[in-house]
Amino acid sequence: MKLTHLLQGLTLQNSIEENLFDLGIQGLADSSQEVKEGFIFIAIKGFKEDGHNHIVHAIEQGASMVIGEQEMDGLPVPYLQVANTRIALGILAKNFYGDPASRKIMIGITGTNGKTTTSYLIKHLLEQNGISCAVMGTIQNIVNGASIKSANTTPSALVLQQLLSLSNDSAVVMEVSSHGLTQHRIEGIEFDVCLFTNLHHEHLDYHGSMESYFAAKSILFDHLKPAGTAIINIDDEWGTKLNRNLLQRGFNVCSIGRTPDSRLRIRSLDMADSTVHLEDPEQTIIHSPMAGIHNMYNSIMAYATATSIGVEKEDALRTIKNFQGVEGRFxxxxxxxxxxxxxxxxxxxxxxxxxxxxxxxxxxxxxxxxxxxxxxxxxxxxxxxxxxxxxxxxxxxxxxxxxxxxxxxxxxxxxxxxxxxxxxxxxxxxxxxxxxxxxxxxxxxxxxxxxxxxxxxxxxxxxxxxxxxxxxxxxxxxxxxxxxx
The missing domain is CATH 3.90.190.20 (Mur ligase, C-terminal domain)
Incomplete structure:
Protein backbone atom coordinates (compact mmCIF):
# COMPACT_ATOMS: atom_id res chain seq x y z
CA MET A 1 0.00 0.00 0.00
CA LYS A 2 1.17 3.54 -0.81
CA LEU A 3 2.08 5.65 2.20
CA THR A 4 -0.25 8.44 1.05
CA HIS A 5 -3.27 6.15 1.50
CA LEU A 6 -2.02 4.79 4.80
CA LEU A 7 -1.67 8.24 6.39
CA GLN A 8 -5.25 9.36 5.68
CA GLY A 9 -6.80 10.75 8.87
CA LEU A 10 -3.46 10.88 10.70
CA THR A 11 -2.15 14.19 12.06
CA LEU A 12 1.64 14.51 11.89
CA GLN A 13 3.75 16.79 14.07
CA ASN A 14 6.64 17.00 11.64
CA SER A 15 6.88 17.51 7.89
CA ILE A 16 7.24 14.71 5.39
CA GLU A 17 9.16 14.82 2.11
CA GLU A 18 6.92 14.84 -0.97
CA ASN A 19 8.67 11.88 -2.59
CA LEU A 20 7.83 9.63 0.38
CA PHE A 21 4.10 9.64 -0.31
CA ASP A 22 4.59 7.01 -3.03
CA LEU A 23 6.59 4.75 -0.71
CA GLY A 24 5.21 1.20 -0.74
CA ILE A 25 4.43 -0.21 2.71
CA GLN A 26 4.40 -3.99 3.20
CA GLY A 27 3.02 -4.16 6.73
CA LEU A 28 2.72 -2.69 10.21
CA ALA A 29 4.22 -3.76 13.53
CA ASP A 30 4.11 -2.42 17.08
CA SER A 31 6.75 -4.92 18.24
CA SER A 32 10.26 -4.80 16.82
CA GLN A 33 10.25 -8.61 16.90
CA GLU A 34 7.42 -8.62 14.32
CA VAL A 35 9.04 -6.19 11.87
CA LYS A 36 9.82 -7.41 8.35
CA GLU A 37 11.30 -5.77 5.28
CA GLY A 38 9.26 -2.75 4.18
CA PHE A 39 7.21 -2.49 7.41
CA ILE A 40 6.38 0.61 9.40
CA PHE A 41 7.32 0.27 13.05
CA ILE A 42 5.02 2.12 15.46
CA ALA A 43 6.75 2.81 18.78
CA ILE A 44 4.26 2.40 21.63
CA LYS A 45 5.13 3.46 25.16
CA GLY A 46 3.72 0.64 27.29
CA PHE A 47 3.63 -0.01 31.01
CA LYS A 48 6.67 -2.28 31.03
CA GLU A 49 8.41 -1.53 27.73
CA ASP A 50 8.85 1.62 25.67
CA GLY A 51 8.85 0.93 21.94
CA HIS A 52 11.06 3.96 21.37
CA ASN A 53 13.88 1.95 22.96
CA HIS A 54 13.51 -0.69 20.25
CA ILE A 55 13.60 1.55 17.19
CA VAL A 56 17.17 0.57 16.28
CA HIS A 57 16.25 -3.12 16.42
CA ALA A 58 13.17 -2.49 14.26
CA ILE A 59 15.33 -0.81 11.62
CA GLU A 60 17.79 -3.71 11.73
CA GLN A 61 14.81 -6.01 11.11
CA GLY A 62 13.93 -4.09 7.94
CA ALA A 63 11.61 -1.26 8.96
CA SER A 64 11.40 1.31 6.16
CA MET A 65 9.78 3.94 8.39
CA VAL A 66 9.24 4.61 12.10
CA ILE A 67 6.38 6.44 13.78
CA GLY A 68 6.81 7.66 17.36
CA GLU A 69 5.89 10.31 19.88
CA GLN A 70 9.36 11.60 20.77
CA GLU A 71 11.46 14.07 18.80
CA MET A 72 14.14 12.05 17.04
CA ASP A 73 16.85 12.88 14.50
CA GLY A 74 19.57 10.98 12.71
CA LEU A 75 17.72 7.77 11.90
CA PRO A 76 18.61 6.01 8.63
CA VAL A 77 14.90 5.77 7.72
CA PRO A 78 12.14 8.40 7.69
CA TYR A 79 10.65 9.20 11.11
CA LEU A 80 7.15 10.59 11.60
CA GLN A 81 6.15 12.14 14.91
CA VAL A 82 2.59 12.00 16.26
CA ALA A 83 0.96 13.05 19.52
CA ASN A 84 -0.25 9.55 20.42
CA THR A 85 1.08 6.40 18.77
CA ARG A 86 -1.75 4.24 20.13
CA ILE A 87 -4.27 6.37 18.25
CA ALA A 88 -1.99 6.41 15.22
CA LEU A 89 -1.78 2.61 15.24
CA GLY A 90 -5.57 2.34 15.11
CA ILE A 91 -5.82 4.72 12.15
CA LEU A 92 -2.94 3.09 10.27
CA ALA A 93 -4.29 -0.43 10.85
CA LYS A 94 -7.77 0.61 9.73
CA ASN A 95 -6.35 2.08 6.51
CA PHE A 96 -3.95 -0.80 5.85
CA TYR A 97 -6.67 -3.44 6.12
CA GLY A 98 -9.25 -1.42 4.21
CA ASP A 99 -11.59 -0.51 7.08
CA PRO A 100 -13.15 -3.98 7.39
CA ALA A 101 -15.46 -2.94 10.26
CA SER A 102 -17.38 -0.65 7.91
CA ARG A 103 -18.67 -3.72 6.04
CA LYS A 104 -20.03 -5.48 9.14
CA ILE A 105 -22.64 -5.06 11.84
CA MET A 106 -20.45 -4.03 14.76
CA ILE A 107 -21.66 -4.68 18.32
CA GLY A 108 -19.62 -3.57 21.34
CA ILE A 109 -20.30 -4.57 24.95
CA THR A 110 -18.79 -2.91 27.99
CA GLY A 111 -19.44 -3.13 31.74
CA THR A 112 -17.90 -4.90 34.72
CA ASN A 113 -19.84 -8.15 34.64
CA GLY A 114 -21.83 -10.02 32.01
CA LYS A 115 -19.87 -9.07 28.90
CA THR A 116 -18.85 -12.61 27.95
CA THR A 117 -22.22 -14.27 28.60
CA THR A 118 -24.07 -11.50 26.77
CA SER A 119 -21.72 -11.67 23.79
CA TYR A 120 -22.25 -15.41 23.41
CA LEU A 121 -26.00 -15.00 23.83
CA ILE A 122 -25.99 -12.42 21.01
CA LYS A 123 -23.89 -14.69 18.80
CA HIS A 124 -26.34 -17.53 19.44
CA LEU A 125 -29.40 -15.39 18.66
CA LEU A 126 -27.91 -14.02 15.45
CA GLU A 127 -26.62 -17.32 14.11
CA GLN A 128 -29.83 -19.17 14.98
CA ASN A 129 -31.56 -16.59 12.81
CA GLY A 130 -29.27 -16.69 9.78
CA ILE A 131 -26.70 -13.99 10.62
CA SER A 132 -23.14 -15.26 10.90
CA CYS A 133 -21.34 -13.71 13.86
CA ALA A 134 -17.75 -13.42 15.03
CA VAL A 135 -16.89 -13.01 18.71
CA MET A 136 -13.89 -11.23 20.19
CA GLY A 137 -13.45 -11.44 23.93
CA THR A 138 -12.09 -12.90 27.12
CA ILE A 139 -12.30 -16.63 26.42
CA GLN A 140 -11.33 -16.68 22.75
CA ASN A 141 -11.81 -14.98 19.41
CA ILE A 142 -14.13 -16.83 17.02
CA VAL A 143 -13.76 -15.81 13.39
CA ASN A 144 -15.41 -17.67 10.51
CA GLY A 145 -16.38 -20.36 13.01
CA ALA A 146 -12.75 -21.04 14.03
CA SER A 147 -11.38 -20.38 17.50
CA ILE A 148 -8.31 -18.16 17.87
CA LYS A 149 -6.58 -17.78 21.23
CA SER A 150 -7.31 -14.51 22.99
CA ALA A 151 -4.46 -12.72 24.79
CA ASN A 152 -6.63 -9.79 25.97
CA THR A 153 -10.34 -9.18 26.37
CA THR A 154 -9.98 -6.50 23.70
CA PRO A 155 -7.15 -7.17 21.20
CA SER A 156 -4.64 -4.48 20.24
CA ALA A 157 -5.73 -2.14 17.44
CA LEU A 158 -3.44 -3.94 14.99
CA VAL A 159 -4.60 -7.47 15.91
CA LEU A 160 -8.21 -6.32 15.93
CA GLN A 161 -8.05 -4.94 12.39
CA GLN A 162 -6.25 -8.10 11.23
CA LEU A 163 -9.01 -10.28 12.69
CA LEU A 164 -11.73 -8.11 11.17
CA SER A 165 -10.09 -8.33 7.76
CA LEU A 166 -10.00 -12.14 8.00
CA SER A 167 -13.66 -12.37 9.01
CA ASN A 168 -16.33 -13.25 6.48
CA ASP A 169 -18.95 -12.98 9.21
CA SER A 170 -21.83 -10.55 8.76
CA ALA A 171 -21.69 -9.35 12.37
CA VAL A 172 -19.00 -8.98 15.02
CA VAL A 173 -19.72 -8.82 18.73
CA MET A 174 -16.87 -7.54 20.89
CA GLU A 175 -16.22 -7.36 24.59
CA VAL A 176 -14.66 -3.94 25.09
CA SER A 177 -12.65 -3.59 28.30
CA SER A 178 -11.88 -0.35 30.12
CA HIS A 179 -8.17 -1.00 29.53
CA GLY A 180 -8.84 -1.44 25.81
CA LEU A 181 -10.80 1.81 25.71
CA THR A 182 -8.24 3.96 27.50
CA GLN A 183 -5.49 2.42 25.38
CA HIS A 184 -7.33 3.27 22.12
CA ARG A 185 -7.55 -0.35 20.92
CA ILE A 186 -10.84 0.31 19.11
CA GLU A 187 -9.56 3.47 17.41
CA GLY A 188 -10.98 3.73 13.89
CA ILE A 189 -14.03 1.53 14.57
CA GLU A 190 -17.66 2.67 14.63
CA PHE A 191 -20.36 0.52 16.21
CA ASP A 192 -23.95 -0.09 15.19
CA VAL A 193 -24.91 -1.16 18.71
CA CYS A 194 -23.15 -0.42 22.03
CA LEU A 195 -24.19 -2.10 25.28
CA PHE A 196 -23.57 -1.16 28.92
CA THR A 197 -24.25 -4.03 31.34
CA ASN A 198 -23.31 -2.59 34.76
CA LEU A 199 -20.46 -1.00 36.69
CA HIS A 200 -19.09 -2.42 39.94
CA HIS A 201 -15.93 -2.33 42.04
CA GLU A 202 -13.10 -3.58 39.79
CA HIS A 203 -9.80 -2.41 38.26
CA LEU A 204 -9.46 0.52 40.66
CA ASP A 205 -5.74 -0.25 40.88
CA TYR A 206 -5.67 0.90 37.24
CA HIS A 207 -8.37 3.60 37.13
CA GLY A 208 -8.05 5.02 40.65
CA SER A 209 -11.73 5.75 41.26
CA MET A 210 -15.20 4.64 40.18
CA GLU A 211 -15.65 7.97 38.39
CA SER A 212 -12.53 7.38 36.28
CA TYR A 213 -13.60 3.78 35.68
CA PHE A 214 -17.00 5.02 34.47
CA ALA A 215 -15.38 7.63 32.23
CA ALA A 216 -13.27 4.88 30.65
CA LYS A 217 -16.30 2.67 29.99
CA SER A 218 -18.19 5.62 28.51
CA ILE A 219 -15.57 6.01 25.77
CA LEU A 220 -17.19 3.12 23.89
CA PHE A 221 -20.24 5.28 23.17
CA ASP A 222 -18.06 7.91 21.49
CA HIS A 223 -17.62 5.23 18.81
CA LEU A 224 -21.36 4.70 18.26
CA LYS A 225 -22.56 5.56 14.75
CA PRO A 226 -24.92 8.56 14.55
CA ALA A 227 -27.77 6.20 13.60
CA GLY A 228 -26.64 3.48 16.03
CA THR A 229 -28.37 2.20 19.16
CA ALA A 230 -27.15 2.31 22.75
CA ILE A 231 -28.58 -0.42 25.01
CA ILE A 232 -28.22 0.55 28.67
CA ASN A 233 -29.11 -1.21 31.93
CA ILE A 234 -30.53 1.72 33.92
CA ASP A 235 -31.22 -0.40 36.99
CA ASP A 236 -27.51 0.18 37.51
CA GLU A 237 -26.82 3.66 38.95
CA TRP A 238 -23.96 4.25 36.51
CA GLY A 239 -26.18 3.09 33.67
CA THR A 240 -28.71 5.76 34.69
CA LYS A 241 -25.98 8.38 34.48
CA LEU A 242 -24.79 7.11 31.08
CA ASN A 243 -28.39 7.00 29.79
CA ARG A 244 -28.90 10.64 30.75
CA ASN A 245 -25.63 11.70 29.13
CA LEU A 246 -26.40 9.91 25.87
CA LEU A 247 -29.96 11.26 25.63
CA GLN A 248 -28.61 14.79 26.12
CA ARG A 249 -26.27 14.14 23.19
CA GLY A 250 -29.17 13.04 20.98
CA PHE A 251 -28.39 9.31 20.77
CA ASN A 252 -30.98 6.59 20.21
CA VAL A 253 -31.06 4.78 23.56
CA CYS A 254 -32.88 1.57 24.43
CA SER A 255 -32.92 1.72 28.23
CA ILE A 256 -33.63 -1.47 30.17
CA GLY A 257 -34.95 -1.47 33.71
CA ARG A 258 -37.83 -1.54 36.15
CA THR A 259 -38.46 2.22 36.24
CA PRO A 260 -41.40 3.71 34.30
CA ASP A 261 -39.12 5.68 31.97
CA SER A 262 -37.33 2.51 30.76
CA ARG A 263 -37.85 1.95 27.07
CA LEU A 264 -37.80 -1.81 27.63
CA ARG A 265 -39.51 -1.95 31.00
CA ILE A 266 -39.26 -5.02 33.23
CA ARG A 267 -42.57 -5.82 34.95
CA SER A 268 -41.23 -8.78 36.95
CA LEU A 269 -38.43 -11.32 37.19
CA ASP A 270 -39.50 -14.85 38.08
CA MET A 271 -36.61 -16.61 39.80
CA ALA A 272 -38.36 -20.00 39.88
CA ASP A 273 -38.23 -20.52 36.12
CA SER A 274 -35.81 -17.74 35.08
CA THR A 275 -38.34 -15.72 33.13
CA VAL A 276 -38.53 -12.00 32.47
CA HIS A 277 -41.94 -10.37 32.04
CA LEU A 278 -41.81 -7.11 30.08
CA GLU A 279 -44.32 -4.29 30.45
CA ASP A 280 -45.62 -4.02 26.89
CA PRO A 281 -48.95 -4.56 25.11
CA GLU A 282 -47.90 -8.06 24.07
CA GLN A 283 -46.91 -9.01 27.66
CA THR A 284 -43.60 -10.33 26.30
CA ILE A 285 -41.90 -13.12 28.27
CA ILE A 286 -38.19 -13.84 27.86
CA HIS A 287 -37.14 -17.29 29.04
CA SER A 288 -33.56 -16.93 30.28
CA PRO A 289 -31.62 -20.13 29.51
CA MET A 290 -29.50 -19.67 32.66
CA ALA A 291 -30.30 -19.31 36.34
CA GLY A 292 -29.76 -16.13 38.30
CA ILE A 293 -31.03 -12.56 38.12
CA HIS A 294 -27.78 -11.42 36.51
CA ASN A 295 -28.34 -13.84 33.63
CA MET A 296 -31.88 -12.56 33.22
CA TYR A 297 -30.43 -9.10 32.59
CA ASN A 298 -27.87 -10.61 30.20
CA SER A 299 -30.75 -12.25 28.33
CA ILE A 300 -32.70 -8.99 28.08
CA MET A 301 -29.62 -7.20 26.72
CA ALA A 302 -29.07 -9.90 24.10
CA TYR A 303 -32.74 -9.91 23.12
CA ALA A 304 -32.73 -6.11 22.74
CA THR A 305 -29.60 -6.27 20.61
CA ALA A 306 -30.87 -8.97 18.26
CA THR A 307 -34.21 -7.26 17.68
CA SER A 308 -32.52 -3.88 17.15
CA ILE A 309 -30.60 -5.22 14.15
CA GLY A 310 -33.47 -7.00 12.46
CA VAL A 311 -34.13 -10.34 14.15
CA GLU A 312 -37.88 -10.83 14.48
CA LYS A 313 -39.12 -10.64 18.05
CA GLU A 314 -40.79 -14.07 17.94
CA ASP A 315 -37.64 -15.66 16.50
CA ALA A 316 -35.46 -14.12 19.21
CA LEU A 317 -37.79 -15.32 21.96
CA ARG A 318 -37.91 -18.80 20.48
CA THR A 319 -34.19 -19.29 19.96
CA ILE A 320 -32.87 -17.77 23.18
CA LYS A 321 -34.30 -20.70 25.13
CA ASN A 322 -31.93 -23.28 23.61
CA PHE A 323 -28.68 -21.47 24.41
CA GLN A 324 -26.19 -23.96 25.89
CA GLY A 325 -24.21 -21.62 28.13
CA VAL A 326 -20.60 -20.36 28.16
CA GLU A 327 -17.42 -22.13 29.19
CA GLY A 328 -16.43 -21.21 32.74
CA ARG A 329 -19.66 -19.35 33.47
CA PHE A 330 -21.72 -21.17 36.12
Missing amino acids: ETSKTPNGAVVIVDYAHTPDAVYHCLTTAKESGAKRIIHIFGFRGDRDTTKRKEMIEISSRLSDHFILTTDDLNSVSAEEMQTLSSELADRYGNDKGAVEMDRTTAIQKAINESSEGDWVVITGKGHEKYSHEFQLPTGSDKETVRYMMELAESE
Missing part, protein backbone atom coordinates in the same frame (compact mmCIF):
# COMPACT_ATOMS: atom_id res chain seq x y z
CA GLU A 331 -20.75 -24.55 34.68
CA THR A 332 -22.49 -27.26 36.67
CA SER A 333 -21.42 -30.81 37.56
CA LYS A 334 -22.89 -33.33 39.97
CA THR A 335 -20.81 -35.60 42.17
CA PRO A 336 -21.68 -39.29 42.70
CA ASN A 337 -22.77 -38.42 46.25
CA GLY A 338 -25.33 -35.89 45.01
CA ALA A 339 -23.46 -32.63 45.60
CA VAL A 340 -23.44 -29.90 42.94
CA VAL A 341 -20.15 -28.33 41.82
CA ILE A 342 -20.06 -24.93 40.10
CA VAL A 343 -17.10 -23.44 38.20
CA ASP A 344 -17.52 -19.72 37.55
CA TYR A 345 -15.31 -16.82 36.46
CA ALA A 346 -16.75 -14.46 39.11
CA HIS A 347 -13.90 -12.30 40.43
CA THR A 348 -15.64 -9.11 41.57
CA PRO A 349 -17.79 -8.58 44.68
CA ASP A 350 -20.95 -8.19 42.59
CA ALA A 351 -20.25 -11.27 40.48
CA VAL A 352 -19.52 -13.36 43.59
CA TYR A 353 -22.72 -12.09 45.18
CA HIS A 354 -24.83 -13.14 42.19
CA CYS A 355 -23.08 -16.48 41.85
CA LEU A 356 -23.65 -17.44 45.50
CA THR A 357 -27.17 -16.00 45.51
CA THR A 358 -28.05 -18.11 42.48
CA ALA A 359 -26.77 -21.20 44.29
CA LYS A 360 -28.97 -20.37 47.30
CA GLU A 361 -32.02 -19.70 45.15
CA SER A 362 -31.43 -22.96 43.30
CA GLY A 363 -31.88 -24.90 46.53
CA ALA A 364 -28.38 -25.39 47.92
CA LYS A 365 -28.58 -27.03 51.34
CA ARG A 366 -25.06 -25.86 52.22
CA ILE A 367 -22.59 -23.76 50.20
CA ILE A 368 -18.83 -24.27 50.29
CA HIS A 369 -17.12 -21.43 48.44
CA ILE A 370 -13.55 -21.58 47.07
CA PHE A 371 -11.86 -18.42 45.79
CA GLY A 372 -8.66 -16.42 45.95
CA PHE A 373 -7.07 -13.08 45.12
CA ARG A 374 -4.67 -12.09 42.37
CA GLY A 375 -1.33 -10.69 43.40
CA ASP A 376 -0.62 -7.11 42.25
CA ARG A 377 -4.29 -6.59 41.43
CA ASP A 378 -7.05 -4.45 42.92
CA THR A 379 -6.67 -4.94 46.66
CA THR A 380 -9.61 -2.72 47.63
CA LYS A 381 -12.24 -5.32 46.67
CA ARG A 382 -10.87 -8.17 48.84
CA LYS A 383 -12.59 -7.22 52.10
CA GLU A 384 -15.98 -6.94 50.37
CA MET A 385 -15.56 -10.30 48.63
CA ILE A 386 -14.82 -12.05 51.93
CA GLU A 387 -17.75 -10.35 53.64
CA ILE A 388 -20.10 -11.44 50.85
CA SER A 389 -18.81 -15.01 50.95
CA SER A 390 -19.06 -15.21 54.75
CA ARG A 391 -22.64 -13.94 54.57
CA LEU A 392 -23.88 -16.16 51.74
CA SER A 393 -21.83 -19.35 52.11
CA ASP A 394 -21.66 -21.78 55.00
CA HIS A 395 -17.91 -22.22 54.67
CA PHE A 396 -15.28 -20.64 52.42
CA ILE A 397 -11.73 -21.57 51.53
CA LEU A 398 -9.27 -18.89 50.44
CA THR A 399 -6.77 -20.29 47.98
CA THR A 400 -4.32 -19.33 45.25
CA ASP A 401 -5.40 -17.46 42.15
CA ASP A 402 -2.67 -15.87 40.02
CA LEU A 403 0.16 -14.78 42.33
CA ASN A 404 1.92 -12.67 39.70
CA SER A 405 4.90 -11.07 41.50
CA VAL A 406 3.60 -11.75 45.02
CA SER A 407 5.14 -14.74 46.81
CA ALA A 408 2.98 -17.66 47.96
CA GLU A 409 4.09 -17.04 51.54
CA GLU A 410 3.08 -13.38 51.42
CA MET A 411 -0.31 -14.21 49.89
CA GLN A 412 -0.93 -16.96 52.46
CA THR A 413 -0.24 -14.56 55.32
CA LEU A 414 -2.48 -11.92 53.77
CA SER A 415 -5.29 -14.42 53.10
CA SER A 416 -5.14 -15.69 56.68
CA GLU A 417 -5.33 -12.15 58.08
CA LEU A 418 -8.28 -11.28 55.85
CA ALA A 419 -10.15 -14.49 56.68
CA ASP A 420 -9.64 -13.94 60.40
CA ARG A 421 -10.69 -10.30 60.26
CA TYR A 422 -13.72 -10.45 57.97
CA GLY A 423 -14.68 -14.10 57.69
CA ASN A 424 -16.94 -14.50 60.75
CA ASP A 425 -15.19 -17.77 61.64
CA LYS A 426 -16.43 -19.37 58.40
CA GLY A 427 -13.15 -19.28 56.52
CA ALA A 428 -10.05 -21.39 56.08
CA VAL A 429 -6.93 -21.02 53.96
CA GLU A 430 -5.55 -23.70 51.63
CA MET A 431 -3.07 -22.25 49.16
CA ASP A 432 -2.94 -25.30 46.89
CA ARG A 433 -5.98 -24.66 44.72
CA THR A 434 -6.44 -28.28 43.66
CA THR A 435 -6.22 -29.49 47.26
CA ALA A 436 -8.80 -26.88 48.29
CA ILE A 437 -11.20 -28.18 45.64
CA GLN A 438 -10.45 -31.77 46.61
CA LYS A 439 -11.19 -31.09 50.28
CA ALA A 440 -14.42 -29.25 49.52
CA ILE A 441 -15.75 -32.01 47.26
CA ASN A 442 -14.73 -34.77 49.69
CA GLU A 443 -16.45 -32.96 52.56
CA SER A 444 -19.64 -32.29 50.61
CA SER A 445 -22.80 -34.38 50.81
CA GLU A 446 -26.08 -34.64 48.94
CA GLY A 447 -27.69 -31.24 48.46
CA ASP A 448 -24.48 -29.29 49.12
CA TRP A 449 -23.08 -26.89 46.51
CA VAL A 450 -19.32 -26.45 46.03
CA VAL A 451 -18.87 -23.10 44.28
CA ILE A 452 -15.42 -22.42 42.77
CA THR A 453 -14.96 -18.85 41.54
CA GLY A 454 -12.25 -16.65 40.06
CA LYS A 455 -10.70 -18.70 37.26
CA GLY A 456 -13.61 -20.00 35.17
CA HIS A 457 -12.24 -20.92 31.73
CA GLU A 458 -8.67 -19.88 32.59
CA LYS A 459 -5.75 -22.28 32.89
CA TYR A 460 -3.70 -22.36 36.08
CA SER A 461 -0.57 -20.24 36.07
CA HIS A 462 1.02 -22.37 38.82
CA GLU A 463 1.60 -26.07 39.37
CA PHE A 464 -0.42 -27.66 42.14
CA GLN A 465 -0.53 -31.04 43.84
CA LEU A 466 -3.13 -32.66 41.58
CA PRO A 467 -2.14 -33.27 37.92
CA THR A 468 -4.66 -30.80 36.52
CA GLY A 469 -4.46 -27.53 34.64
CA SER A 470 -7.75 -25.76 35.43
CA ASP A 471 -10.68 -25.80 37.83
CA LYS A 472 -12.74 -27.77 35.31
CA GLU A 473 -9.99 -30.37 34.99
CA THR A 474 -9.68 -30.62 38.77
CA VAL A 475 -13.41 -31.18 39.17
CA ARG A 476 -13.35 -33.78 36.39
CA TYR A 477 -10.37 -35.50 38.01
CA MET A 478 -12.25 -35.73 41.31
CA MET A 479 -15.34 -37.13 39.55
CA GLU A 480 -13.29 -39.79 37.77
CA LEU A 481 -11.54 -40.66 41.04
CA ALA A 482 -14.87 -41.08 42.83
CA GLU A 483 -16.30 -43.25 40.04
CA SER A 484 -13.28 -45.55 40.08
CA GLU A 485 -13.50 -46.24 43.81
